[in-house]
Every structure is written in structure tokens, then in C-alpha cells.
Amino acid sequence: MIVGIDLGTTNSAVAVWRDGEATLIPNSIGDVLTPSAVGVSDEGAVLVGMAARERRATHPALTATAFKRQIGTQQKLQIGQHLFSPEDLSALVLRALKADAEEWLGEPVDSAVITVPAYFNDRQRKATRRAGEIAGLKVERLLNEPTAAALAHGIHEKEDKNPFLVFDLGGGTFDVSIVEIFEGIIEVRASAGDNRLGGEDFNDVLADLALGQFPALAGIAHDSRLREMMRAAAERCRRALTTGDPAAFSFVWEGQPFETAVTAADFEAAAGPLVARLRDPVLRSLRDSGVVSETLSEVVLVGGATRMPLVRRAVTRMFGRFPDASVHPDHAVALGAAVQAGLRARDAALNEIRLTDVCPFTLGVDTTEFDSNGRMHPDVFAPIIERNTVIPASRVHAFSTVHDNQKAVQFGIYQGEARNVASNVKLGTVSVPVPPRPAGRIHVDCRFSYDTSGLLEVDLTVPETGMTKQLVIHDDEDAPDEAELAARRAALAGLKVHPRDDAANAAVLARAARCYEFFLGERRDHIGQLILAFEAALERQDPRDIAHVRREVEERLNALEGERFL
Template sequence: MIIGIDLGTTFSAIAMVRDGLPVLIAHADERIMPSVVGLTAQGALVVGTPARNQYVFAPEQTIRSIKRQMGQETRVALGEQTYTPADISALILRELKRRIEAHVGQPVDRVVITVPAYFSDAARQATREAGELAGFVVERIINEPTAAALAYGLDQRAEQQLVAVYDLGGGTFDVSIIELDAGVIEVRASHGNTQLGGDDFDQRLAEYLAVGFEADHGVDPRSDIRAWARLLRAAEHAKIALSSQPFVQVREEYLVSQAGAPLHLDREISRAEFEGLIADLVEGTLESFDAALNDAGLNVEALDRIIFVGGSTRIPLVWQMVADHTGIEPETEINPDEAVALGAAIQAAIIAGEPLDTILVDVTPHSLGMEIANWEFGHLVPDCYSVIIPRNTTIPTTRSEVYSAITPDQTAIAIKIYQGEHPVASQNMLLGEFLIDHLRPEVAGQPPRVTVQFDFDINGILHVAAVDRGSGKECRISVKAAHAQLTPADIAHNRAALDALELEGGDDASAGAGPVNLEAQGLLARARRALINSQSDQTALAEAIATLEVALRHGDHDAIETNVESLIDLIYDLEDE
């Protein structure tokens, strides 16, 4: 068995091919795992969500975004020791290895790991070393854009195409121009920035919040390491919310104190404010885009498609700036967080010689929006179409926008919901309409504003809510959007997209109660530490850990007792070395 891993700056994912289909391997309810490592106050190693959670109160004991330092001659401190970036990445990979082994109930040693196309040779070698330190045989290091192309099924298309893969993740960015001809994927050119991603967007917003807080209270929260960590977390949450909402309220109680009195952060941030903070960073990605095209000897008109990869491509400004710059609508049929891991699994299956089938993913076949009126050259132009959910958006999805009344004394707005692509609203299909009245301006003398939210669920039902920002009044409606089945051509176009993923049942760490299970949980923690510290062959210990985890997950008490005894013997042997 060979598995695929997307070793990301902020999140990592693991995938495998099962019954001919690539699937993401979830752990409990986590589809992707935070790429964070930390030590608790008791000195216990934590990886993933526990480490991410402790960052806000113990940032000095937590390491984030280590991928940005891969290949550099540097060391990072964790507790009383220092480690190379490859060491820290190995801890992340070991946790992923433990999860996949618990999932399949057997040792997993062979892996394909992805890296940014713009990674240096030193960074690639450090990634290989991290895999080897984690106990893997690294079969191949492949570029993330190539993995994304595999996930989209581009290797199965016979016709010649030129595709740009735009990959904006948590900490790195690159764009690759890929030529597809007779099933062969060839990277024509790549460009990027290994120090640009969602972390930088968080930083900009956190700095903005800190400056505002200092202006209000005379205290700079950046001077307190824990307050700054909380601001970064709040900025990240706000950034995510602003991808689907026009406003977000940022609240952090007791952020700092002054003369013994607590000071709180409570501020509304608009999407427009956030976009103003990051527009120059997004503009930098477009310069890389043009550089890659130039290196490939192409102009943008030669491109057939643009594929979006990486969680930061969910930011509406990114989509809009790329679409405006190229005249091509970027494609996001596959979850941007998962495409690379799925592609890595496909590459792993190709190496292992496994047969592959088609994947079908459900998307919105048409754009969904509402009728508005726009002011153009001093004249009010009615019957304009404002798209809220663009076509080919993966469902389920939630998007919202804010709209203004025309005059300050306007007390009602008619919400007309359409499906289609025509810029004239009435030329699209009317799905439903309703009236929100008794509007109240937020500011005297200004027109009232209404936030309109579209929720499109997995069953093709569109739920629309309109909220008057002045009074808080809310109106809702549910409509059934026309839902067309994908044609065979669409299936070929979206080959290897994810249709469904069966999540694992409950977390084994919380399975059952009683002294036997509690003993087993403590023993597992001890075994994992021994696995990390061991310099000898780890296969037997990894297999014993995975077997005990399976027994715990299934609640098999006889198997738990038997495997506890076996694991104790292995740990004693290792600790005696």
C-alpha cells in the first residue's frame, strides 16, 4: 500500500485509493490536520489540533508554519531542545502515519509527498528526509500543481490543453503552466513565493486590529506574546468568515490589562477593509502568474483553464482579481484543501499499479443571485444581476453579500432570486421572491442596508435569508433550484473529483470508559513518545499501536487487554536500549 500526503504549511492531509477511487482519510471529524507541533506544560508532545489549540496560551511552546523554513540552515526551539525544520515536519508526518495505520489496521510504510512547485532542491530534500524520519519509504516527491492536475483527472483527457494551476495555500504560493497532451502532464513553467499565503493575510489583519486597539486604549497588544497569538487566531477566524459574509465582529475579551483593569477587543471588520489590507499581496500573485506565462512563452489567451488549489483561494478577492486579470473563470470543483492530497494518492496508486475509476462531484450547475439596480453615470439602471454563488461552486456552500436601499427613506426591498449567467436579471430563471419591509437606517440620513445570505445544501435546496442591518429584522425563503445531472462530458471533465467520503466513527481517544481503556490510553501516549524517540526499527511498535487503537475503536475489551500486554513488552524493550 502506498498513500499520498499533502504536507501543508497550515494544514496537512492524507489520502489513499480505495476501490479505484481516491479518498481523503479523516480522523474522527477532522478531514485535514493542523500542521502544528507543541509541548504541553507537562512536557507531553502534542501534534495537530491540540497543538493548534494551545498556541493561544503557550505560543512559546508551539511551532507553526514550519514548512516555510524547510531547506534552511536553521533550528527551532521546542522545550529545552532545538530541532531542524525536517525534524518538526517528521513529527507531523508521524502523526499522519499513526492515523492512517489506525484507519487500515496495519503498518503503512510507503508514501508520496507533495511540495510546492517553487520549492528549492534543499527544501525538497528536507521533505524527503522528514518522511524518512517519520518511518516512511518516500517513493516520490511530486509538485503540488501536478498532484492537483491528477485530482482533476487531467491525465485522462486525450485532447491537448494548456492549464494554469494557481496554488495559494496557508504559507506558500506558486503557479504552474501545465501542458496536457495524450494523457501526459508536462509542467511548462512555474513561478511563486514560498513566503506568501494565508498566514500573511492573517498578519495584515492582526496588525490592523492591533493598531486600532492601541489607538483606542493606548496599549499595544503586539508587545504581549499571548495577546498577539490571540490576535492572530482572531484574524484567521475573521478572514475565513469574510469569505462568505460581508461583515464580521471580532471579539477578544480581556486581551490585555492596564493598571489592573481588563481591556477588551470588540470591532466590526468589513470585507472591503480586509480586501484593502491584502490587495497588494494578491497583486503579487498576478505578477508571478504573468512571469510563469512569460517563462512558458505564452500569453494568457493561450490558456484553456485555470484551476484553484489551496485554502486561501476561497477569498472572494483572489477569485475576482484572477478572473479580471485573465478573463478566465477559475475552477474550484474539488475542495481546494483536499485536491493536492487526492492527487498524491492517485500518483501513489499509479506507482503501485492500481486501477483507477471515475469520481463524480456535485456542484452548482448555474450561478445563483438576485436582482439589483446599479448607478451608472448618474443614472439608475434596474434589472441587473448580482451573482452570490457562482456556477461550479462545490456544494454545500454558504455565501452572503450586503446591499443598500436606493434612498434613505426607503422602507422595503424586494428580493428576487435568479439562477443563470445573464447580466440582465430577468433573462435568467426566477426561483422565488419575497419582501423585507420596515427597514431602518443604521445611520440617520443614510439608506438602509440589508445582508442577503444564500445557503445551497447538498439536496439542491437554496435557503435565502435577508437581515436588515438597522433593525435586525430577518426574512427567509427556501426554493428548489433546477438541478441538472452531470453529463458524461462533465464526468470526464471532473474526473477524480470527490463525490463522498465516509468519515471514521468516534475518536478512539474517547472510546469507552473504565480502568482498562484508561490504562490503554495512557499506554498509547507512552508508546507514541517511545516511537518518536526510538532510533531502532519501529515497524513492530507502530503495528502494535495501530492494532490497539483499532481494538479501542471497536470496543473489543479482550483484544484491548491482549494488545496492552504486547505493547508493554515492546515499550520495555525500547526503553532498555
């Protein structure tokens, strides 16, 4: 049995696709949301979920929350006498969800689709996958959270739909995706986000705001127990501000009650810097997708933190319209993961639905550049597959030697957006021998092929010698079996054709070349410009861009040649 899991910063949930619909699975106490909290009891027993969360304020040294924010790092978290990595803690939550699902379904659960923030990098994704394996699950796919929400939102709408924006603000992360539905395909056009922005940050702002009203506590403001007490009070106050204004901020410290009233206006003013950070990922996703905000069919709110009135007002101001809150903010991601689980299980009810996703970060290599004075600048990032490229995808770029009589060309493989590779995530290294020649005379074609499960193939080819080298990058600690790896690589092999060699593109170029020879004067010049534009699109290697320019070239040629070719 395969299930869908929303592994959240604050809460997690598990759902299953059965009888033609996605269904949330309740945990052992009947709730469909399980707190992403791990603790240790006074007797040393490990607690997961609500039992751990309830002790956070009183036993902060024995409780861990929001550890999703550290996943993919080397950080260790001390809980009592135990030392855990973030993925160990995530595995404990996943194991609890697995046990709840098995109890409710009455059968073993061995596989899962697990959601991750769209802006998780390679290390964070691999750590999440390892957490699933530690929990005893085969991770069929890591699914971006806003993509999952789009599946939950669009599953009943088979008709074509203009691009819409999924605005996903959860407990610890913020994601934005531009999604389009056409011909049964749910296509993600672009994603952006902030992995350090969520409801927990708004709680901290509210706690700091209230602390100013309690001068007696100023000297112990950094006490961990006090801080957790105030965070718990902040969360209660934040929820109360959703339905009333003002709201009480109250807690008991060392037997003494503390209470103050917080107004929505004061909270909104204090949270202004956090609200301002919501804008940049939205702009980036619109820019990367080429979609103008006015053409969005709707703005869909997902994630528990979108319940805050100040967030909804910010979104309304940002887009000049009210957002769509029809999808349950806490359930959408888990339900979408269940839909994807059904797709993986090839459920007949989902045969008409296909899903595409995008590469969340740019993939590229380290190169050396020369300035106008001829000085070398090494370790410069050269993108090959840009962020928000629809995947699976394959792209190739040519590089040349930089030293006389160079015997090999070595590439570091990186993921990120920074110009200096030291600020990006290194994924591996590959080199290929080249014949000794003057600098710049030998070229190496570097092809990246990337699939939806994070498999990256790097192919180096030296056209002058025919020498090739290949590097396959996946998680060594979670290596797929040979049959699965062979199938995934075979699927990528079909993409390793440069767009200029595609039959349809080659035919249009040949037709344009013939027309150039046939016509004279302004018409010939016009056809020459069409050829240049199409060749430029082919070099950019973006299928959507190529298809658009090819249609335009064909329409122009049809107009020139007349109805004989229509």
C-alpha cells in the same frame, strides 16, 4: 502500502488510491485535515495536530506552526525545553499522518508520495525527504503541489485538453503551474511561485489592520501571546469575510473583550501589496511556457486561501474570466498525491495515465566572463538545464579554459536564477584534468542529466584527450539503495545523446542538405535558412522546440519536392 501526503504549512492531509479512486483518510478525531502544528503540554508531552493548534494562542512558547517555511534552513525552533529543527517538526506531523493511515487502513504504511511547493529548492526538497525518512516512511517521490492538484483535476478527463493554469495559494506558499493533457499524458509546461506568500500573511495584515482600532494595546503590540491571539482572531475574521461583510474581529485579552468590525473593502486595501505579488509568478509561468493567457482552457483554484473573495476577484481581473473552483481547495493536493501513489504502485486503473514534471530551478555551473576591456569576471552563473525544462532531461554545454597552461577545469554546481553564483544554492564541485595549452584552446563538455526524483548526474568530457569525470548528486542522508540508484542512472543514460545525433533529426538534416544541393536560387537560399533554424533549435536542446521546427522543415521540404515525398 503507499499513501499520498500533502504536507502543508497550515494543514496536512493523507490519502490513498484504492478501488479505482483517491480517498482521504480521517485522523483520530475524524477530520481529514490535520493542523501542521506541534506543541508541548504542561506535563512535557509532545502534541501534534489539533491538540497543539488549540494551545497556540494561549501557549505560544509551547507551540510551533508554519515551520514548513523554515524547512531546509539551519534554524532551530525552541518549544519549551525542547529544541527542534523544521524537519524534525515536519517529521512529527508525518508520523501522526502515518499512524492515522495505518489505523484506518488496518495495515502498515511504509512508503509515501509527499508534496512540496513547486518552487522549493534543492535544500528544501532534501529536508522534506529527510523528514519523511525520520517519520519511518520511504519517500517514493516528492511531487510538486500544483502538479498534484492537476492530477486530481484531470484524472477523470482522459481526453486531450488545452493548457490550463493551476493557481495554488495555501497557508504559507503560492504556486502556479501551466498544465496540458494529451494522449493520456498530464504534462506540466511551467511552474513558478513564491514560498513566502500565503494565507498566514493575509492573517498578519488583518491583525495589523484591527490593531489600529485598539489604542490601549499599542504599547504591547509585539507581545507574543497577544500576537497569537490576534492571529487566531484574524483567521476567524478572514473566514467570516468569505460569506459576509463586514465581519467581527474579536478576542479576549487579560480578561477584557476586544471587538471591532472589519469591512471587505478595508481588508482588500490593506492586503493590496500581497495581492500584487500574485501577479509575478503568473506572468513568469506564462512566459516560460510560451502560453498566452487567452488560450488557457481554464484557471483552476487550489489552496484554502483561494476562498478569499479578494483573491478570486484578483484572479478574475487578471484573466478576464471567472476561475474554476470545482476542485476542493483543501483536498486536491492530497488526492493528487494519492493518484501519484497509485501510479507508483502500478495500479491497473491508472495504466493509461502518465505524468511529466519540470525542473523548478535552473541548474548550472560557475564560469568566468571577460568584458570588452578584457577584464575577468569570475563566479558568473552559466545555466545548463533551464527552469521549467520537462524532466527527466539531459543537456550539454561546452566551456573552454581561461588561463594559459591550465592543468584542470573545476566547476561548482549551482541551482538558482541569480547571475552571481553566490546568490544561488551550491550543490557540489567537480573537476577534470586538461593538457596545458594556451587559454581557450582546450574545451570541456559539461553535461547535466536530471530526473524527477532530484538525482543529478554531471559528466565532464575533454574531447582532446577523452578524459571523463562524473559527479552524482543526491541526498547523502537519504541515499537510495544500489539497485534503485542503478535503475535511475540507467534511465538517464538513455537521454545522454545530443539532439543532432538523434536518428530522426539527423535524417531531416541530411534530407535538407541534399535538397540544398538539388535546388538553385531563391529555393536554395530558403533551404539554407531552414537548415540554420533547425540547427539553432538543436543547439537549444529543447525537445518540444526541436519537434516543432523539425515538422516545419519537413513540411517546407515536402512542398518543395512535391508529392513524390508525401
